[in-house]
Amino acid sequence: MKNTPVSRRRLLAGAARLTLGSAGLYATLGSMNLVRALAASGVGDYRALVCVFLSGGNDSFNMLVPRSDDEFAIYADTRRNLAMAQRDILPVTALTPDGAEYGFHPGMSAVQQLFEDGRLAVLSNVGSLLEPVTRSTISNSIANLPKQLFSHNNQSAFWQRLGEPSSVTTGWAGRMADLLLGQVDNSPSMNVSLDGSNIWQTGSATLSYPITSDGAVTLRGIDPDSPDRATQVRSKSFMELLSNPGLYQGELGQIQTRAMETAATVDTALQGLTPLSTEFPGDKLGSALRTTAQMIQARDRLGVSQQMFFIVARGWDNHSDQLNTHPGLLSGLSASLNAFYQATQELGVADKVTTFTASDFGRTLTSNGDGTDHGWGGNQLIMGGSVNGGDIYGTYPLLNLDSDLDVGGGRLIPTTAVDQYGAELARWFANFSVGELNEIFPNLANFDQTPLGLIS
Amino acid sequence: MNPNVNAPDHQINLDISDELEVAGDVEALIDHLDRLLLAETMPDPMRQAIADWIELIPLDDGGTRRVTEAIALVVTSPEFAVQR
Numbered sequence A: 001m002k003n004t005p006v007s008r009r010r011l012l013a014g015a016a017r018l019t020l021g022s023a024g025l026y027a028t029l030g031s032m033n034l035v036r037a038l039a040a041s042g043v044g045d046y047r048a049l050v051c052v053f054l055s056g057g058n059d060s061f062n063m064l065v066p067r068s069d070d071e072f073a074i075y076a077d078t079r080r081n082l083a084m085a086q087r088d089i090l091p092v093t094a095l096t097p098d099g100a101e102y103g104f105h106p107g108m109s110a111v112q113q114l115f116e117d118g119r120l121a122v123l124s125n126v127g128s129l130l131e132p133v134t135r136s137t138i139s140n141s142i143a144n145l146p147k148q149l150f151s152h153n154n155q156s157a158f159w160q161r162l163g164e165p166s167s168v169t170t171g172w173a174g175r176m177a178d179l180l181l182g183q184v185d186n187s188p189s190m191n192v193s194l195d196g197s198n199i200w201q202t203g204s205a206t207l208s209y210p211i212t213s214d215g216a217v218t219l220r221g222i223d224p225d226s227p228d229r230a231t232q233v234r235s236k237s238f239m240e241l242l243s244n245p246g247l248y249q250g251e252l253g254q255i256q257t258r259a260m261e262t263a264a265t266v267d268t269a270l271q272g273l274t275p276l277s278t279e280f281p282g283d284k285l286g287s288a289l290r291t292t293a294q295m296i297q298a299r300d301r302l303g304v305s306q307q308m309f310f311i312v313a314r315g316w317d318n319h320s321d322q323l324n325t326h327p328g329l330l331s332g333l334s335a336s337l338n339a340f341y342q343a344t345q346e347l348g349v350a351d352k353v354t355t356f357t358a359s360d361f362g363r364t365l366t367s368n369g370d371g372t373d374h375g376w377g378g379n380q381l382i383m384g385g386s387v388n389g390g391d392i393y394g395t396y397p398l399l400n401l402d403s404d405l406d407v408g409g410g411r412l413i414p415t416t417a418v419d420q421y422g423a424e425l426a427r428w429f430a431n432f433s434v435g436e437l438n439e440i441f442p443n444l445a446n447f448d449q450t451p452l453g454l455i456s
Numbered sequence B: 001m002n003p004n005v006n007a008p009d010h011q012i013n014l015d016i017s018d019e020l021e022v023a024g025d026v027e028a029l030i031d032h033l034d035r036l037l038l039a040e041t042m043p044d045p046m047r048q049a050i051a052d053w054i055e056l057i058p059l060d061d062g063g064t065r066r067v068t069e070a071i072a073l074v075v076t077s078p079e080f081a082v083q084r
Helices: A008-019 A021-039 A069-082 A109-116 A135-139 A152-161 A172-183 A229-242 A247-270 A284-297 A322-346 A418-429 A434-440 B017-021 B026-038 B044-054 B064-075
Strands: A003-007 A047-054 A064-066 A090-092 A102-104 A120-127 A191-193 A209-212 A306-313 A353-359 A378-383 A392-394 B011-015
Touching: A047 A284, A047 A322, A047 A418, A064 A069, A069 A322, A090 A109, A102 A109, A109 A120, A109 A322, A120 A418, A152 A172, A152 A353, A172 A191, A172 A306, A172 A418, A172 A434, A209 A247, A209 A284, A229 A247, A229 B044, A229 B064, A284 A306, A284 A322, A306 A322, A322 A353, A322 A378, A353 A418, A418 A434, B017 B026, B017 B064, B026 B044, B026 B064, B044 B064
Parallel strands: A047 A306, A047 A353, A120 A392, A191 A209, A191 A306
Antiparallel strands: A003 B011, A064 A102, A090 A102, A120 A378, A353 A378
16 A cells, blocks of 8 residues: 655645635736736825734833833833843833833844834823723623633634634725725725735735735745746646636636736745845744735835735744743844834835734733733834834833732833724825714724824 | 654644555646545646646655645635636
């Protein structure tokens, strides 16, 4: 008996390469838009939004830390073994003082510099909310809260969807693309994902186009134009199976064919670009941001005037060994963000690209002895030439336990809603009307709609 | 015997011994896969397209490549994807 060893991963990957799997289906719309885009001319003012999703829940009160004596003492008393040394905090001076002084984690010197240069801002204590709530409305069970707070799946989905799946089926980048596709007829896969299909970029009429850090997902060993005779025959047979006269089979075959064409178009657009002189960290986040920069560089070849990118950085769920794990994550984030900003400068689009972080939730201020558990509000970074940087937006809370914001263990009630954060980014990205913003951000009307001032 | 009993982690071994027995006969191999994977509904043009490719694959490896290529073409085809 003969067996053929195939690793499970390779088997699945091979099947995906041959069929593109769901990626093929997702790519369809991108392809149709692409055809339209290539025919369209007159690309308007380019804008790109880049979401870096810190998957697992970033302990962001150790990312931006109070360093003035009184506030640091409270921080240190609450965080115990997780508190960093006051002298190690990288100092920054926010343009708008709130009476305290702050600084970044010692691993984030590049982010400190970007902040000081006015290229990066912090939005403090932002999180998932349906309406303003207080400790007393929560303890009296009269607060209307997102379901399953402190749960990874639910909260990372809430950040992207801004509602419960029973009533909100799309993500806010998808809803933005839905509204813009009617106005901007040059949007091939306005939403590009470096992390497969995701909720954030899923619209009613639009989907994300998935690529990898290596570029478009193309089929291995399928190339009708190959000089190799065997590859030619193999490709011909594969393509013949796609041109099936059956009603469903034929439709599926056409979807796959279009996905292959789109991949070829994106692949071609990425080939032969002037290599970026900016060097990126070689890790997954750095590689994803490098490819994002190249997709931005290829914007004219792709015929796009607006792009939104979804990137996921993993490993932030530090229940244990946080003191050894978290510093590397923060320094990696800092280095990759810095490289990406430099690349946008190199490409001359620094003021046309805004990068922002998101995360499932913040984490408990209290230590579990070796790490932190799932929290709620947290701090996020916003970077770009159009960002009114060097400032801290929202309200950086006092970090004492049992404060008015503490719902237990230093899980803080957010003082800014994700809807407000997203609306700020969306206003900059496109000229949405108030009505459209309320369509994209279903809870926005429950909050102050005055722009936060993050971007201009 | 189940070929996965002593398989290393993260590896699945396909038992293709039945297929290898007919690897030398392209028609028989396609007949077999048609019966196994498509309940004998494979359209003629599909048979021809698969045959066009796999008959070019030499048997110097005992037929493994010919068999796996034939299986790959069938299971990635729209014909296989649509359940009836």
